[in-house]
Amino acid sequence: MELLTQQPTTQGPAELFTGHVWFDVIARGEDESRLRVNAVRFSPCARTAWHSHSLGQTLHVTEGIGVVATRDRVIVMRPGDTVHTPPGEEHWHGALPDHFMTHLAMWEDDDATWGEHVTDDEYAAATRSATTGASGER
Template sequence: MELLPPRPTTAGPAELFTGGVHFDVIARGDDESRIRVNLVRFAPCARTAWHSHSLGQTLHVTDGIGVVATRERVIIMRPGDTVHTPPGEQHWHGALPDHFMSHLAMWEDDDATWGDPVTDAEYAAATVTADLLARG
């Protein structure tokens, strides 16, 4: 058993994120384990770029309200919600305009394919859909 030293909080790079995003690496897939876990914090309106993971990705919301979107679907994420994107599925995730959001991002390798930034129009369309879904 080993107590791992904390790693410093890192700002999300501008080529992969829009807005204020910071993350803490919890597990890096060192040695024989492939698990990678980051605690990611999004300011209102902040989001990832379009991306996919070769082995999929699981997100677990710890705080706030966020959105995860594919080209076909939008899901509102609240504390305690867990969303899985299967291998190769292009998606993005981030905070709603009026909320911060934090989630644990979990995946098994470094083979992420990053695409274009989510445009303001794509973000607005997804958050309007999220707002409609929230109202039931």
């Protein structure tokens, strides 16, 4: 057993995120373990670019309100919610326009495929139902 060294907080790179995003590496598996866990903090309106993970990704919200969207679905995420995107599913996630949002992002390898940035129109469409009081999947 060993205590893992805490790495400094890192700002999300502009190539992969829109807005202000910071993350802390919680776990980065080595040798046989492929587990990756980051605590990711999104400022209002901040979001990832479109992406997919070869082995899927699980998000667990710890504070704030956000969304995770695929090409045809949107899920509003609140503290305590856990959402899984299956292997290869294109998606993005981020905070609502009037809330910060923090989630734990969990995945098993570094094989992510990054796409284009989520446009302001795509973001507005995905967050519209959440900001008008709707909840859950759309």
